[in-house]
Amino acid sequence: MQAIAHRRELKQRLKRNKWLYVMILPGIVYFLIFKYAPMYGLIISFQDFKPYTGIAHSDWVGLEHFKRLFTEPDFWRILSNTLILFAMNLAFFFPVPIILAMMLNEVRLSAFKRTIQTIVYIPHFMSWVIIVSIGYVMLTMDGGIINELLVYFGHEPINFLLNSHWFRPMYIYQVIWREAGWGTIIYLAAIASIDPQLYEAARMDGAGRFRQIWHITLPALRSVIIVLLILKIGDVLELGFEHVYLLLNSMNRDVAEIIDTYVYTAALKQGQFSYSAAIGFFKSVIGLVLVIAANKLAKKMGEEGVY
Amino acid sequence: MNRSSTGFRRIPSLFSMVSLLAVLLLTSCSRDAGSPRAAAADVPSISIMAPLHFPNPPDSGIMDEIARLTGTRLDIEWVPDGIYTDKLNTALSTNTVKQVNFVKRTDYMIAKSAIRSGAFWEIGPYLQDYPNLARLKKEILEQGAVDGKIYGLYTERPSSRQGLIIRKDWLDRLGLQPPGTLDELYEVLRRFTWDDPDGNGRKDTVGLADRNDLVYGAFKTLSSYFGTPNNWERRESTFVPEFETQAYIDTMDFMRKLFREELINTDFAITSKEQQRDLLIRGVAGVYVGSMTDVQRLLEQAKAYNPKTEFTLVNRIMGPLGSRVWSIPNYNGLFLFSRKTIPTEDELKRILAFFDRTMEKDVSNIMKYGIENVHYTLSNGKVVLPEETYALRVSEVSPLYTLMIADINNPNVLPIESHEPMADLADRLSNDNEKFTVPDPTVNLDSKTFDERGVELTKIVTDATYQYILGFLDLAGFQDQVKRWENAGGRQVIQEYETSYRNQNEAG
Numbered sequence: 001m002q003a004i005a006h007r008r009e010l011k012q013r014l015k016r017n018k019w020l021y022v023m024i025l026p027g028i029v030y031f032l033i034f035k036y037a038p039m040y041g042l043i044i045s046f047q048d049f050k051p052y053t054g055i056a057h058s059d060w061v062g063l064e065h066f067k068r069l070f071t072e073p074d075f076w077r078i079l080s081n082t083l084i085l086f087a088m089n090l091a092f093f094f095p096v097p098i099i100l101a102m103m104l105n106e107v108r109l110s111a112f113k114r115t116i117q118t119i120v121y122i123p124h125f126m127s128w129v130i131i132v133s134i135g136y137v138m139l140t141m142d143g144g145i146i147n148e149l150l151v152y153f154g155h156e157p158i159n160f161l162l163n164s165h166w167f168r169p170m171y172i173y174q175v176i177w178r179e180a181g182w183g184t185i186i187y188l189a190a191i192a193s194i195d196p197q198l199y200e201a202a203r204m205d206g207a208g209r210f211r212q213i214w215h216i217t218l219p220a221l222r223s224v225i226i227v228l229l230i231l232k233i234g235d236v237l238e239l240g241f242e243h244v245y246l247l248l249n250s251m252n253r254d255v256a257e258i259i260d261t262y263v264y265t266a267a268l269k270q271g272q273f274s275y276s277a278a279i280g281f282f283k284s285v286i287g288l289v290l291v292i293a294a295n296k297l298a299k300k301m302g303e304e305g306v307y
Numbered sequence: 308m309n310r311s312s313t314g315f316r317r318i319p320s321l322f323s324m325v326s327l328l329a330v331l332l333l334t335s336c337s338r339d340a341g342s343p344r345a346a347a348a349d350v351p352s353i354s355i356m357a358p359l360h361f362p363n364p365p366d367s368g369i370m371d372e373i374a375r376l377t378g379t380r381l382d383i384e385w386v387p388d389g390i391y392t393d394k395l396n397t398a399l400s401t402n403t404v405k406q407v408n409f410v411k412r413t414d415y416m417i418a419k420s421a422i423r424s425g426a427f428w429e430i431g432p433y434l435q436d437y438p439n440l441a442r443l444k445k446e447i448l449e450q451g452a453v454d455g456k457i458y459g460l461y462t463e464r465p466s467s468r469q470g471l472i473i474r475k476d477w478l479d480r481l482g483l484q485p486p487g488t489l490d491e492l493y494e495v496l497r498r499f500t501w502d503d504p505d506g507n508g509r510k511d512t513v514g515l516a517d518r519n520d521l522v523y524g525a526f527k528t529l530s531s532y533f534g535t536p537n538n539w540e541r542r543e544s545t546f547v548p549e550f551e552t553q554a555y556i557d558t559m560d561f562m563r564k565l566f567r568e569e570l571i572n573t574d575f576a577i578t579s580k581e582q583q584r585d586l587l588i589r590g591v592a593g594v595y596v597g598s599m600t601d602v603q604r605l606l607e608q609a610k611a612y613n614p615k616t617e618f619t620l621v622n623r624i625m626g627p628l629g630s631r632v633w634s635i636p637n638y639n640g641l642f643l644f645s646r647k648t649i650p651t652e653d654e655l656k657r658i659l660a661f662f663d664r665t666m667e668k669d670v671s672n673i674m675k676y677g678i679e680n681v682h683y684t685l686s687n688g689k690v691v692l693p694e695e696t697y698a699l700r701v702s703e704v705s706p707l708y709t710l711m712i713a714d715i716n717n718p719n720v721l722p723i724e725s726h727e728p729m730a731d732l733a734d735r736l737s738n739d740n741e742k743f744t745v746p747d748p749t750v751n752l753d754s755k756t757f758d759e760r761g762v763e764l765t766k767i768v769t770d771a772t773y774q775y776i777l778g779f780l781d782l783a784g785f786q787d788q789v790k791r792w793e794n795a796g797g798r799q800v801i802q803e804y805e806t807s808y809r810n811q812n813e814a815g
Contacts (some may be wrong), residue, residue, distance in 0.1 A: 051426070142574050249576060249773075250519075250769060251773060265763065269762050270416070271396065271399060271421065273400055
C-alpha cells in the first residue's frame with residue numbers, strides 16, 4: 001500500500017516539475033556521454049591492452065599494473081614530488097589572486113584599474129611553451145639577462161635551469177606570473193557584489209582601509225575562497241603536464257618528475273597504455289579522497305562546501 | 308642577414324601551404340562536381356605517413372610525375388620530424404594508422420608491441436615475387452625482423468656519418484691543423500674558446516656546441532673515439548652495457564673537463580638541435596660533432612650570416628684503440644603495412660608492387676635527384692648537382708628521400724659525378740668510416756624488457772651521465788645509478804640478450 005502511494009507521489013512530482021527536469025536533461029546527457037561513458041575505458045588498466053586487438057579482445061591481467069606501480073623504486077619519490085609541488089601551489093599561488101583582487105579593488109582611478117587588470121590577464125593567454133622559452137632565454141648561463149645582472153653586481157652566476165634547488169621556485173613563479181591575473185576575475189566579481197552600505201557604515205564607525213578589508217571584504221569573500229579551494233584540491237594532481245615537462249631535464253628530474261610526466265615518459269612513450277591508465281586511475285582516486293576530505297573539513301568549519 | 312635568410316625560408320613554405328590548400332579545394336570541388344578531373348582521382352592511391360625533415364613537402368609537380376609513372380597517387384601525411392615520434396605513438400595508440408607507416412629505427416621498440424599483436428602484415432614471404440624487392444639485402448631485412456619475421460621495407464643509410472664539423476677559417480687564423488687525436492681536439496677546443504678565433508678582440512666564442520642528446524649529440528661519437536663499445540659489448544656469451552666500461556667513464560671525464568673549463572656551451576644539457584646549429588651558424592661555436600652530411604646546410608646558413616665562414620670535416624680521431632666510430636645497422640627506418648587499412652592480400656600486393664616500382668630507374672632517380680635539367684644534369688651517365696640548384700633541390704626534392712627504400716645498393720640509382728664540395732667530402736668521409744665502424748652487438752637480439760621499459764631505463768643512465776659531466780655526481784654516485792639501472796630491469800635485459808644470443812647461435 002505504502003509503496004503504491006509512494007510511487008504515485010513520485011509521479012505527481014515528476015509531472016509538476018517536468019519542465020525543470022527537461023531543463024536539467026542536457027546537463028545529465030553531457031555528464032553521461034562525456035564523463036561517465038569514457039570511464040568504461042578504465043577497464044584497460046586491468047588488461048594487457050593492445051590497440052589493434054581492442055578492449056574486447058585484450059588479455060585480462062588483474063591488478064598487475066597496480067602492483068608494478070606500487071613496487072616501482074621511484075614511485076614514492078614521484079608521488080612526493082607531486083604532492084610537494086601541489087602543496088607549494090596552494091601555499092604560494094592560491095593566495096596571490098585574492099590579494100591582487102583586493103589591491104585592484106582599492107584602486108580609485110577607474111581607467112588605471114582597467115589597464116592593470118587587462119595587463120595582468122594577458123599572460124594567461126600565452127602557452128607554456130612560450131613562457132618556458134622566455135624563462136630559458138632570461139635564465140640561461142650562456143648570456144641570459146638575469147645572470148648577466150648577477151655578474152654585473154658582483155655575484156656568482158646561478159645555473160637556474162640545471163639545478164634541482166631552483167626547479168620548484170621557478171615553477172611556482174611561472175605559475176603565478178601566468179595565472180594570478182586570470183584568477184582575480186571571480187574574486188573581483190564577488191567583491192563587486194558586496195553592499196556598499198557596509199563600507200559606508202564601517203567608515204562612519206571610523207574604520208580605516210585595512211579595517212574595511214579585514215572586516216568586510218575578506219568575510220564576504222570567505223565562501224568563494226573556500227569553494228575555489230576545494231575545487232583546486234580536486235585538481236590536486238593537475239599541475240600542468242606541459243609546464244612541468246618543458247622544465248624537466250636530466251639535472252632536476254629527482255624533484256621535477258611528477259605523476260603526469262612519469263605517465264608520459266615511462267608508459268605512453270613506450271606504448272604501455274594499460275600501465276598509464278592504471279596510473280591515471282590511481283591519480284583520480286587520490287583526487288577524489290582529497291576533495292571529500294576538504295569538503296568535510298569545510299562543513300565542519302561551518303561553510304557550505306561544494307555538495 | 309640571418310633574419311632575411313629565415314624569412315626567405317618561410318616564404319616558400321607559405322606558398323606551398325597555399326598551393327596545397329588550392330589543390331585540396333580543387334580536388335574536393337572536382338570530386339563533388341564529377342568533372343573530368345574525377346577520372347584522375349580514379350587512379351588508385353596509397354596513404355602514407357612519413358617524417359618531413361625540411362621546411363616544406365616536395366613539389367607537387369614531382370609528385371604528379373611519380374603518379375604518372377607509377378599509376379598510383381600518393382596520399383602522404385608529412386609530419387615534421389621533430390614531432391614524428393609522438394605522432395606515430397598517437398596513431399598506434401588510437402589505431403588510426405595509414406596504410407603505410409614509416410617507423411624510425413630509434414622508435415622501433417614502440418611499434419614492436421603493435422607488430423606482435425598482429426597490427427601489421429608480415430611481408431617476408433611476398434618479397435621474392437617482385438624483381439627489385441627480391442634483391443633487398445637479407446642482412447638488413449633481418450636486422451629489422453621481429454621474432455624472426457620480416458615486416459618492413461627499409462630506408463637505407465650509410466652505417467656511420469658521424470664526424471666533426473670544424474670552422475676551417477678559425478683553424479687557419481690560429482695556425483692550427485685539423486685535429487687527429489683526442490689531445491689535439493682538446494687543444495682546438497681550448498684555443499677556439501680563449502684565443503679569439505674570430506679576431507674581433509672579444510671573448511665571445513666557445514669551442515664545442517653540443518645539445519641535449521647523448522646519442523646524436525657529441526657524446527656518443529666522442530665515446531667511440533675513447534674506445535667505448537656501441538651500446539653493448541659482448542664478452543664471450545654475456546653482455547656488458549657501455550656505461551660499465553672504463554672508456555665511457557673516460558669520455559665523461561673529458562666532457563666534464565670541457566664543461567669545467569667552459570670549452571662547451573654551458574647549457575648543453577638543455578640545448579635543442581636548432582639552438583645548437585644556431586651556435587655554429589652565428590659563429591659562436593667552432594666545432595660540431597654529429598652527422599657530417601649536415602655540413603652543407605650549415606654552411607649555406609652560416610654563409611648568409613658571415614660570408615667568410617668555411618667548414619672542414621674530420622672523421623678520424625685517434626684514441627687508445629685507434630680510429631673507431633659507432634654505426635647504425637644500415638637502415639634508419641622501416642615502412643610497415645597496416646592490416647587494418649590494407650584489408651586484403653591483393654591490396655597489399657598492389658602496394659608492394661608500388662614500392663617495387665619506385666626502385667626502377669625512372670622513379671628512383673626522380674625521388675633522389677629530381678627532374679633532369681631542372682634539378683640536375685647528366686654528364687657521361689652520371690649525375691651533376693650544380694650548386695645553383697641547391698636551394699631548389701632542398702625545397703622541392705630532398706623531402707622525398709625519406710620515401711626511398713634501399714637506395715644505396717640499388718643499381719638503378721645513378722651515381723653522382725659531382726655536387727657541392729662539402730657534401731662530396733661528407734660522402735667520402737662517411738665511406739671512409741665504413742672501415743672502422745663499431746656495430747652494436749645486440750641489433751639482432753630481442754629483449755622484451757628493453758622493448759617495454761627501455762625508455763625508462765635509458766633515462767636513468769642518461770640523467771646520471773649528465774649529472775656526472777656537470778659535476779653533480781662523483782664516480783661512486785654514478786655507479787650507484789648504474790646499480791639502480793640494474794635493479795630496475797637492466798639485469799633482466801642482460802639476461803634476455805644472453806638467452807636470445809644463445810638461441811640464435813644454437814639455431815644458426
